[in-house]
Amino acid sequence: MIPSTVPPKYKVFVDPERCMLCERCTTECSWGVYRRQGNKILTYPNRCGACLRCASLCPRDAITVTLNQSCGREHPVWTPEVKQDVVTQAKSGCILLSGMGNAKEYPIYFDKIVLDACQVTNPSIDPLREPMELRTYVGKKPEKLEFDYVEEEIDGKKVKKAKLKTKIAPNLKLDTPIMIGHMSYGALSLNSHKAMAKAVKECGTFMGTGEGGLHRDLYGYSDNIITQVASGRFGVNSEYLNKGAAIEIKIGQGAKPGIGGHLPGEKVSAEVSMTRMIPQGSDAISPAPHHDIYSIEDLAQLIRSLKEATRWKMPVFVKISAVHNVSAIANGIATSDADAVVIDGFKGGTGAAPKVFRDNVGIPIEVAIAAVDDRLREQGNRHKISIIASGGIRNSADVFKSIALGADAVYIGTAAMVAMGCTVCGRCYTGQCAWGIATQKPELVKRLEVDDAARRVANLIHAWTHEIQELLGAAGINSIESLRGNRDRLRGVGLSEIELNTLGIKQAGM
Amino acid sequence: MKELKIDAKDMDYRELNEKIHEVLDENKDLEKLVLENVLGQRFIGNGVSRKDLTIIVNGVPGGDLGMFMKGPKVVVNGNADHAPGNTMDEGFVVIHGSSGDVTGHSMRGGKVYVQGNVGYRSGIHMKEYKYKFPVLVIGGAAKDFLGEYMAGGIILNFNMDKEDTENIEGRMIATGIHGGVIYIRGIVESSQLGIAADIKDFTEEDIEKITPYIEEFCAEFGYSNEIKEKLINSKYTKIAPISSRPFQKLYTPDLR
Numbered sequence: 001m002i003p004s005t006v007p008p009k010y011k012v013f014v015d016p017e018r019c020m021l022c023e024r025c026t027t028e029c030s031w032g033v034y035r036r037q038g039n040k041i042l043t044y045p046n047r048c049g050a051c052l053r054c055a056s057l058c059p060r061d062a063i064t065v066t067l068n069q070s071c072g073r074e075h076p077v078w079t080p081e082v083k084q085d086v087v088t089q090a091k092s093g094c095i096l097l098s099g100m101g102n103a104k105e106y107p108i109y110f111d112k113i114v115l116d117a118c119q120v121t122n123p124s125i126d127p128l129r130e131p132m133e134l135r136t137y138v139g140k141k142p143e144k145l146e147f148d149y150v151e152e153e154i155d156g157k158k159v160k161k162a163k164l165k166t167k168i169a170p171n172l173k174l175d176t177p178i179m180i181g182h183m184s185y186g187a188l189s190l191n192s193h194k195a196m197a198k199a200v201k202e203c204g205t206f207m208g209t210g211e212g213g214l215h216r217d218l219y220g221y222s223d224n225i226i227t228q229v230a231s232g233r234f235g236v237n238s239e240y241l242n243k244g245a246a247i248e249i250k251i252g253q254g255a256k257p258g259i260g261g262h263l264p265g266e267k268v269s270a271e272v273s274m275t276r277m278i279p280q281g282s283d284a285i286s287p288a289p290h291h292d293i294y295s296i297e298d299l300a301q302l303i304r305s306l307k308e309a310t311r312w313k314m315p316v317f318v319k320i321s322a323v324h325n326v327s328a329i330a331n332g333i334a335t336s337d338a339d340a341v342v343i344d345g346f347k348g349g350t351g352a353a354p355k356v357f358r359d360n361v362g363i364p365i366e367v368a369i370a371a372v373d374d375r376l377r378e379q380g381n382r383h384k385i386s387i388i389a390s391g392g393i394r395n396s397a398d399v400f401k402s403i404a405l406g407a408d409a410v411y412i413g414t415a416a417m418v419a420m421g422c423t424v425c426g427r428c429y430t431g432q433c434a435w436g437i438a439t440q441k442p443e444l445v446k447r448l449e450v451d452d453a454a455r456r457v458a459n460l461i462h463a464w465t466h467e468i469q470e471l472l473g474a475a476g477i478n479s480i481e482s483l484r485g486n487r488d489r490l491r492g493v494g495l496s497e498i499e500l501n502t503l504g505i506k507q508a509g510m
Numbered sequence: 511m512k513e514l515k516i517d518a519k520d521m522d523y524r525e526l527n528e529k530i531h532e533v534l535d536e537n538k539d540l541e542k543l544v545l546e547n548v549l550g551q552r553f554i555g556n557g558v559s560r561k562d563l564t565i566i567v568n569g570v571p572g573g574d575l576g577m578f579m580k581g582p583k584v585v586v587n588g589n590a591d592h593a594p595g596n597t598m599d600e601g602f603v604v605i606h607g608s609s610g611d612v613t614g615h616s617m618r619g620g621k622v623y624v625q626g627n628v629g630y631r632s633g634i635h636m637k638e639y640k641y642k643f644p645v646l647v648i649g650g651a652a653k654d655f656l657g658e659y660m661a662g663g664i665i666l667n668f669n670m671d672k673e674d675t676e677n678i679e680g681r682m683i684a685t686g687i688h689g690g691v692i693y694i695r696g697i698v699e700s701s702q703l704g705i706a707a708d709i710k711d712f713t714e715e716d717i718e719k720i721t722p723y724i725e726e727f728c729a730e731f732g733y734s735n736e737i738k739e740k741l742i743n744s745k746y747t748k749i750a751p752i753s754s755r756p757f758q759k760l761y762t763p764d765l766r
């Protein structure tokens with residue numbers, strides 16, 4: 001093997017004064033950083049990815065993991081990471097893989113947008129006293145309502161009664177505009193899926209299955225599940241399609257726009273193979289395109305075929321990644337019988353992506369939502385389709401800003417994982433997640449306690465929901481409906497004129 | 511045998527499919543459903559889960575015939591549009607004619623037999639799991655990209671208009687294949703294969719494996735014993751994956 005020529009990224013220190021040699025770190029670390037030798041714990045820091053499982057669980061707080069600063073000359077361009085990547089590729093000649101979302105310092109527009117409260121122009125509302133309507137319906141809305149008037153006799157009198165003539169397309173009913181996006185069983189463990197399913201059920205919202213099929217243990221949650229159909233069609237049959245409340249077609253993903261998915265054979269365990277319906281240990285490949293979709297017309301055909309399979313009882317979403325022509329694509333999707341378009345920004349996470357994609361491809365979600373909402377309104381198509389924003393939603397303010405920019409609802413992914421214990425170490429692609437989240441190894445999976453993790457995720461959604469109510473009250477709005485696309489409630493700070501224009505918001509002070 | 515008929519003349523696809531669902535819901539013991547005057551209606555048989563049922567399609571069905579279907583036999587007396595058998599679970603689609611692109615797309619079980627030719631990307635992404643084993647049999651020629659990303663099952667391509675000593679057309683056959691097997695009657699050059707595919711020896715065992723499908727094919731389409739024997743005794747090129755992990759070496763296992 002060709003040896004590495006860069007020092008480890010992290011420094012792992014075990015304080016001998018504090019350590020009691022319980023050896024817990026040696027079992028907790030799934031990467032093999034620790035080994036006991038005599039009366040000492042030895043460390044192998046080149047294996048460390050700073051997932052911090054060891055430091056969190058050391059009973060004596062003896063472990064510190066720090067960035068290894070002493071690795072050669074400092075250089076603003078040739079940073080340790082850049083050098084490390086070159087060396088790794090020089091060694092292997094292969095594509096670098098990585099997990100989680102974009103790890104580069106691009107501007108986060110959410111942080112350059114402030115919410116504008118109104119004070120007296122639109123007096124504040126007290127959410128503790130007044131009802132705040134967060135109910136969200138995701139799906140097609142009718143352009144107008146039409147009624148039939150029928151005469152009925154009530155107590156001998158003839159009365160005209162109105163009956164709704166317009167047929168309302170099926171919509172998903174959400175108690176909060178926050179859903180959990182699609183992360184497949186296969187990429188994530190079954191315990192993670194169970195925890196998230198419990199949480200969304202409690203919160204009156206939904207989670208996505210991802211493209212890995214639906215494990216039988218989750219059939220009981222079908223009222224809160226959105227099933228996904230990706231190009232690999234893993235686990236897709238009519239039973240699966242009918243086991244959810246909505247279906248999502250995955251065209252693209254924010255973390256890796258334009259490329260397919262690939263679950264390596266090591267992660268295809270017996271249970272995963274059963275759920276995906278492929279042989280154990282073989283690669284699960286979803287190619288970049290759906291091979292029956294080469295145009296918007298073909299997409300419409302797939303949407304309709306899914307509706308046929310479920311007898312037109314469910315909304316069908318289409319997920320695309322945020323890219324420069326996203327508004328034209330979304331407008332096409334709006335005319336193709338889809339009920340919602342999911343736009344996944346470049347900060348979206350993933351189990352595994354080529355690092356070069358994760359860090360360099362795609363555009364921020366903030367501008368994508370604004371552009372899509374604008375275009376759909378211009379074309380008179382906004383009512384035909386809901387917009388779901390995803391990819392880099394970190395807190396309730398991001399949710400609020402997304403909706404004010406034009407989204408109907410959001411998907412969270414990484415935030416839900418962090419709630420369960422993920423430390424965003426970015427090594428999900430190895431299948432060794434020490435927190436039992438992105439792994440299929442039974443001994444690691446059982447580290448994630450389902451009820452506990454479910455409680456945390458549900459708490460997070462509840463907490464954000466309360467905060468959104470407070471924010472609405474401060475803006476003098478009592479329903480999330482009135483916030484949607486209400487960009488007058490937003491102001492930009494430190495943005496150029498062209499950025500403000502693209503986002504469709506005013507400069508602070510205006 | 512309980513048999514019913516639906517006249518599809520001037521019916522929109524949704525109207526026809528809803529009618530099919532209604533008829534099936536109301537007649538749990540129905541064995542044969544004949545659809546007359548079918549002209550381009552899509553999704554016929556989509557999601558129908560019923561064994562012991564035969565659907566006869568008289569005319570030309572539109573795209574995605576038998577998609578997500580589980581159980582029935584569909585006999586088409588005419589050509590079919592694109593993607594018959596798309597993501598089919600179980601059942602049998604028999605097409606007395608040719609079919610379009612992506613025939614048998616992502617099929618995960620059941621059989622699709624086409625008497626004539628098929629379009630581009632047929633048999634793409636077929637996959638198997640334990641007892642689920644998809645079968646695609648093509649009497650005529652297949653266009654490029656046959657069996658791409660195939661992950662299981664079997665594709666049999668007879669090229670019946672040619673002799674088995676002739677070279678077949680078609681490029682990028684079985685790109686990314688990582689499961690299943692393809693038998694093509696005639697000569698395939700290795701330059702016609704896509705990445706991850708390999709030409710293997712065609713052995714006695716292979717003949718045994720394909721014979722029942724040839725017999726069934728000939729029985730369905732009414733071919734003589736002579737033709738059947740000719741097909742059984744022909745030379746085939748066997749194409750199979752190099753590995754079940756074709757892209758394993760594309761990514762570095764190094765930790766980052």
Ligand code: SF4
Nearest residue numbers: 019020022023025058
């Ligand atoms: S877990 Fe902490 S106390 Fe136990 S052996 Fe490791 S460093 Fe020492």
Ligand code: SF4
Nearest residue numbers: 422423425426428433
């Ligand atoms: S899921 Fe696990 S491996 Fe992935 S980033 Fe989180 S802690 Fe790391």
